Amino acid sequence: MNTIVRKQMSIHPDVMDLLNNQIAMEMKASASYLAMASWCDQRELLNSKALFYKQAEEEREHAMKIFEFINDNGGAAISPNVTNVNNDFESLISIYETALEQEISVTQSIFKIFKAARKADDYITEVFLQWFITEQAEEEDTFRSILDIFGLMEGMPLKMIDERIPTE
Amino acid sequence: MNTEIHTNTSYQIEHLTFCKYVLRTPSKTISLSFPQMLELRRKINELTSYSSLNRIIDNENFVLLFVADKQHLIFLEIPQLLQLKEEIALIFHTPDTILV
Numbered sequence A: 001m002n003t004i005v006r007k008q009m010s011i012h013p014d015v016m017d018l019l020n021n022q023i024a025m026e027m028k029a030s031a032s033y034l035a036m037a038s039w040c041d042q043r044e045l046l047n048s049k050a051l052f053y054k055q056a057e058e059e060r061e062h063a064m065k066i067f068e069f070i071n072d073n074g075g076a077a078i079s080p081n082v083t084n085v086n087n088d089f090e091s092l093i094s095i096y097e098t099a100l101e102q103e104i105s106v107t108q109s110i111f112k113i114f115k116a117a118r119k120a121d122d123y124i125t126e127v128f129l130q131w132f133i134t135e136q137a138e139e140e141d142t143f144r145s146i147l148d149i150f151g152l153m154e155g156m157p158l159k160m161i162d163e164r165i166p167t168e
Numbered sequence B: 001m002n003t004e005i006h007t008n009t010s011y012q013i014e015h016l017t018f019c020k021y022v023l024r025t026p027s028k029t030i031s032l033s034f035p036q037m038l039e040l041r042r043k044i045n046e047l048t049s050y051s052s053l054n055r056i057i058d059n060e061n062f063v064l065l066f067v068a069d070k071q072h073l074i075f076l077e078i079p080q081l082l083q084l085k086e087e088i089a090l091i092f093h094t095p096d097t098i099l100v
Helices: A003-008 A013-042 A046-072 A092-119 A121-153 A160-166 B034-049 B050-058 B078-094
Strands: B012-017 B020-024 B029-033 B061-066 B071-078
Touching: A003 B078, A013 A046, A013 A092, A013 B034, A046 A092, A046 A121, A046 A160, A092 A121, A092 A160, A121 A160, B012 B078, B020 B061, B029 B034, B034 B050, B034 B061, B034 B078, B050 B078, B071 B078
Parallel strands: none
Antiparallel strands: B012 B020, B020 B029, B061 B071
16 A cells, blocks of 8 residues: 555545445344344244344344454544345245345455455455354354254244243 | 647546545546545445446436535546546555665
8 A cells, every 4th residue: 555545544434344344234234133133023923033033133233342452543434324124025935045145245255355345455454354254254153053944943933933942 | 649638637646644645637636544545445445336327328417526524525527536446546555665
């Protein structure tokens, strides 16, 4: 990075733009989990409801981590618009399938920023993102395991499946 | 060949001190801090995306842009918008490492 901007910012400006997009993505994911939590809450699916409320908070925490990272490193974090949140679901399993797809696209997006940071020799962002990569692997595993429960308990009442869903 | 540069319509950005930049427009000179520069960069990048440029061309064909924490309002037509984008890109440009 050139010396003028480098003195003001520790991270690369193009990588900062991608991180700002990531904040928007994490906040959208948080809003999406909130919609899923509401669907479950209305149907007394207590474990699923608890899991999605927790997920909504976690996604917001991820967004805040990136938000503060950008500002702490001299950049400008942008508070995103969150629009077009889907509140309409057909079944509990479709919610979990959507959640897994959402987590996979978040992981892919983080990989994209990681690659950009590496290409721009932005080691600060690269190291910062390592935590997110580990976290994403865990998130994907959570939803994959829950979808396995649906497969194993096929045909059982929804309430019984919900009771098997881990909340921690 | 006419190589005259029309400086009266040009937009320039200069880096003055550690955290002070100056945007020279045909009508005024605007002082910018680094966060204000970042905000200008974000707005210009947003306005010069393919879809945004098409929308501007299809409608009013100009943009009015607040800069420096809304202390100034600048009028930009498409060529000036693109010129400003290049000026900002130059400020933020990272030259490739030269191996000696």
